[in-house]
Amino acid sequence: MAFYSRVSGSVGVITLQNPPVNALSAAVRQGIVDTMHRALSEPEVKSVVICGQNGKFCGGADIREFGANMRGPPLVPMIHLIEAAEKPVVAAIEGVALGGGLELALGCHYRIAHSKARLGLPEVTLGLLPGAGGTQRLPRLIGVPAALELITTGRHATAAEALQLGIVDEVTDHSAVDAAVKFAQSVAGKSLDARRISTYPRPRSPDLAEIFEKAMKEVRRSARGAIAPVTCVQAVHASVTLPYAKGMERERELFSTLFTSGQAHALQYYFFAQRAVSRWSTPSGARWDTSKPRPVHKAAVIGLGTMGRGISVSLAQAGLSVVAVETQEKQLLEAKQAVSGMLERSAKRRGVPLADDKIKYNCSVQAVADADLVIEAVFEDMALKKTIFQQLSGICKPGTLLCTNTSGLDIDELASQTQSPELVVGMHFFAPAHVMKLLEVVYGPRSSPEALATAMEMGKKMGKVSVAVGNCRGFVGNRMLKPYLEQAFFLLEEGATPEQVDQVLEEFGFAMGVFKVSDLSGLDVGWKVRKADGLVVPGSTGKSARIRGGSRYSPLGDLLCEQGRFGQKTGRGWYQYDKPGGRVAKPDPWLHGFLEEYRARHGLVARRIDHQEMLERCLYALINEGFQILQDGIAAGPEDIDVIYVLGYGWPRHRGGPMFYAGLVGLDKVLERLEHYHQVYPDVLGLKPCSLIRKLAASSSPPIHRWREFIQKPRSQL
Numbered sequence: 007m008a009f010y011s012r013v014s015g016s017v018g019v020i021t022l023q024n025p026p027v028n029a030l031s032a033a034v035r036q037g038i039v040d041t042m043h044r045a046l047s048e049p050e051v052k053s054v055v056i057c058g059q060n061g062k063f064c065g066g067a068d069i070r071e072f073g074a075n076m077r078g079p080p081l082v083p084m085i086h087l088i089e090a091a092e093k094p095v096v097a098a099i100e101g102v103a104l105g106g107g108l109e110l111a112l113g114c115h116y117r118i119a120h121s122k123a124r125l126g127l128p129e130v131t132l133g134l135l136p137g138a139g140g141t142q143r144l145p146r147l148i149g150v151p152a153a154l155e156l157i158t159t160g161r162h163a164t165a166a167e168a169l170q171l172g173i174v175d176e177v178t179d180h181s182a183v184d185a186a187v188k189f190a191q192s193v194a195g196k197s198l199d200a201r202r203i204s205t206y207p208r209p210r211s212p213d214l215a216e217i218f219e220k221a222m223k224e225v226r227r228s229a230r231g232a233i234a235p236v237t238c239v240q241a242v243h244a245s246v247t248l249p250y251a252k253g254m255e256r257e258r259e260l261f262s263t264l265f266t267s268g269q270a271h272a273l274q275y276y277f278f279a280q281r282a283v284s285r286w287s288t289p290s291g292a293r294w295d296t297s298k299p300r301p302v303h304k305a306a307v308i309g310l311g312t313m314g315r316g317i318s319v320s321l322a323q324a325g326l327s328v329v330a331v332e333t334q335e336k337q338l339l340e341a342k343q344a345v346s347g348m349l350e351r352s353a354k355r356r357g358v359p360l361a362d363d364k365i366k367y368n369c370s371v372q373a374v375a376d377a378d379l380v381i382e383a384v385f386e387d388m389a390l391k392k393t394i395f396q397q398l399s400g401i402c403k404p405g406t407l408l409c410t411n412t413s414g415l416d417i418d419e420l421a422s423q424t425q426s427p428e429l430v431v432g433m434h435f436f437a438p439a440h441v442m443k444l445l446e447v448v449y450g451p452r453s454s455p456e457a458l459a460t461a462m463e464m465g466k467k468m469g470k471v472s473v474a475v476g477n478c479r480g481f482v483g484n485r486m487l488k489p490y491l492e493q494a495f496f497l498l499e500e501g502a503t504p505e506q507v508d509q510v511l512e513e514f515g516f517a518m519g520v521f522k523v524s525d526l527s528g529l530d531v532g533w534k535v536r537k538a539d540g541l542v543v544p545g546s547t548g549k550s551a552r553i554r555g556g557s558r559y560s561p562l563g564d565l566l567c568e569q570g571r572f573g574q575k576t577g578r579g580w581y582q583y584d585k586p587g588g589r590v591a592k593p594d595p596w597l598h599g600f601l602e603e604y605r606a607r608h609g610l611v612a613r614r615i616d617h618q619e620m621l622e623r624c625l626y627a628l629i630n631e632g633f634q635i636l637q638d639g640i641a642a643g644p645e646d647i648d649v650i651y652v653l654g655y656g657w658p659r660h661r662g663g664p665m666f667y668a669g670l671v672g673l674d675k676v677l678e679r680l681e682h683y684h685q686v687y688p689d690v691l692g693l694k695p696c697s698l699i700r701k702l703a704a705s706s707s708p709p710i711h712r713w714r715e716f717i718q719k720p721r722s723q724l
């Protein structure tokens with residue numbers, strides 16, 4: 007709703023009230039319309055201020071109302087009512103003015119912002135465009151290039167930038183509401199002819215055609231198949247080619263196309279999924295709202311390789327005192343230099359104070375004795391990690407949380423090396439650790455709810471999106487990667503090239519295809535794991551070379567590693583690069599010859615594999631594992647998996663995540679294709695549909711928010 011009051015006798019103040027962000031729900035819109043009429047009809051009122059309760063102007067349209075039968079007064083006429091008013095209306099912007107919130111402010115005659123406020127039109131991130139006049143008013147106010155940039159990226163601008171661009175008229179360090187009231191009094195009775203943005207002339211400039219062409223090219227390149235950014239450019243284009251009223255019609259037409267699109271549903275689902283993962287729960291009933299995190303003031307990082315350095319930076323930037331340990335003096339010095347550089351660059355980029363003095367470097371593990379939380383970040387080697395956990399158990403003060411940065415090793419095995427296994431959790435960071443937003447927080451069977459809550463809280467402090475997951479090989483992300491990679495290898499055996507498989511995945515929207523990613527992260531990483539698992543059998547020939555434990559196995563990755571082809575770092579992998587460390591992947595005739603020779607050796611006849619089959623086999627094998635993970639209770643819900651895949655594995659956000667995508671395709675269709683492929687390849691376990699997808703499909707494929715009802719709760723000791 008909206009609350010009306012009169013201030014200083016002559017200023018009507020309309021306060022939006024819809025916690026937590028004063029989104030424009032039907033009740034709020036109704037409240038604005040009613041209170042505007044009241045303010046306009048009261049003769050004593052000479053001007054109006056619109057503000058939001060609790061220091062937040064407005065977070066935009068109420069996203070929860072999208073899709074449902076939208077009731078209440080529509081936004082566009084509501085904003086026109088404000089703009090057409092004969093009394094000056096001033097927006098007092100505190101906190102945020104986003105989406106419909108900024109469009110409401112653009113309908114006001116003046117805008118006063120608090121210096122800490124953020125303003126933007128982030129609709130594009132929800133698969134929409136600013137459909138309440140934003141695409142027509144903003145370019146008229148600040149020009150096409152700046153409007154295009156803000157609308158197609160959806161980024162938030164600071165108040166200072168908004169002032170510079172001309173979006174706001176004044177910025178204050180004090181109460182924006184008080185400033186707006188004062189301002190409103192000063193402009194009472196003045197002409198509003200020059201203050202109605204919709205009446206401004208269409209933006210004109212000789213280079214507009216070039217600007218739009220460039221913008222369109224750029225969004226097509228970066229959107230990776232997302233339609234909203236492209237549609238945003240089309241809508242802004244209407245502001246220069248059409249008069250305002252016609253431009254608004256075009257905006258509405260384009261908005262309607264986006265509004266009902268699968269991409270908008272996916273992006274809005276993802277918006278809530280990213281927030282839902284913080285409300286974690288475990289199979290045994292431990293929950294975010296009943297588990298209290300321990301206070302952490304001092305943290306320690308052991309091992310200052312690439313991951314340890316990034317983790318130290320993240321901790322320091324979160325304001326913690328950090329002890330960074332590397333036992334070799336030379337490596338310690340190198341790491342110190344590298345971390346300082348990272349902190350400096352980051353401080354410059356984010357405009358925050360340098361956090362260099364937060365980190366103390368040390369050669370001895372003893373230095374972590376008084377830390378509240380230790381993150382071990384040495385190589386992925388169980389024996390080494392075990393030794394460190396034994397040491398830590400003896401050195402650390404009672405109650406210290408012991409965390410391991412591992413991408414898949416058994417948390418419980420490490421916990422069993424300590425005297426307090428309940429204080430051990432996994433923290434799986436993604437490289438580069440100070441940049442990537444995702445953190446998998448892994449609870450073992452003995453981790454306490456308090457330990458899990460502390461690690462989740464720590465992730466949040468570091469600005470990460472933390473997802474709580476159970477302990478199993480590869481946790482969620484890497485476990486699902488295995489069947490996906492396996493299919494990609496099998497496709498090569500059957501006749502595809504790495505370029506073909508990657509192209510299919512990139513056209514789907516992945517930032518990089520599976521083989522390019524493999525080259526980037528290093529083929530030797532998986533090779534080491536497979537060797538430790540006893541899967542690598544050098545020189546094996548005949549049928550047994552392609553079977554492990556009764557299931558189909560592809561040794562292609564192992565064979566490349568035996569040739570020293572580790573990917574970008576060696577200049578050769580699934581592709582070739584101009585030099586070791588090179589970044590530009592080029593098809594490699596050597597590899598094509600190698601694949602032909604391999605197929606011939608194993609009696610495999612290459613066939614032409616169509617686009618659809620490549621996509622289905624890779625994605626559905628991954629999705630099937632996702633259902634198995636839900637069934638095993640490793641992830642609490644599909645949102646957890648989707649957030650992990652979007653933030654950690656380059657899954658295109660506009661497709662919601664693998665589990666959402668499965669629902670969109672249709673669970674019965676995914677099941678049918680899995681059944682088909684499993685029949686063709688009965689020796690591939692990853693293609694055997696798991697019982698949860700069968701159960702859901704048999705129950706008429708309920709919507710994704712109901713899937714949890716179909717998951718049998720596994721027992722856990724946590």
Ligand SMILES: CCCCCCCCCCCCC/C=C/C(=O)SCCNC(=O)CCNC(=O)[C@H](O)C(C)(C)COP(=O)(O)OP(=O)(O)OC[C@H]1O[C@@H](n2cnc3c(N)ncnc32)[C@H](O)[C@@H]1OP(=O)(O)O
Pocket residue numbers: 026027029065066067068069070076081102104105106107128129132134135136137138261262265266278281282
């Ligand atoms: C055939 C079809 C015809 C179509 C007909 C329809 C015509 C309609 C035309 C209408 C045109 C509309 C045009 C306008 C569109 C919009 O405005 S879309 C919304 C744009 N706004 C946003 O994208 C902002 C989203 N929110 C945020 O970015 C952040 O929440 C924040 C505001 C910056 C605050 O961040 P923080 O303090 O970190 O809090 P959070 O945890 O993110 O959020 C707190 C809770 O608030 C919920 N929430 C936030 N914003 C909204 C919102 N706009 N609507 C609903 N709910 C919102 C958020 O989900 C959190 O709650 P929980 O999920 O329960 O945790």
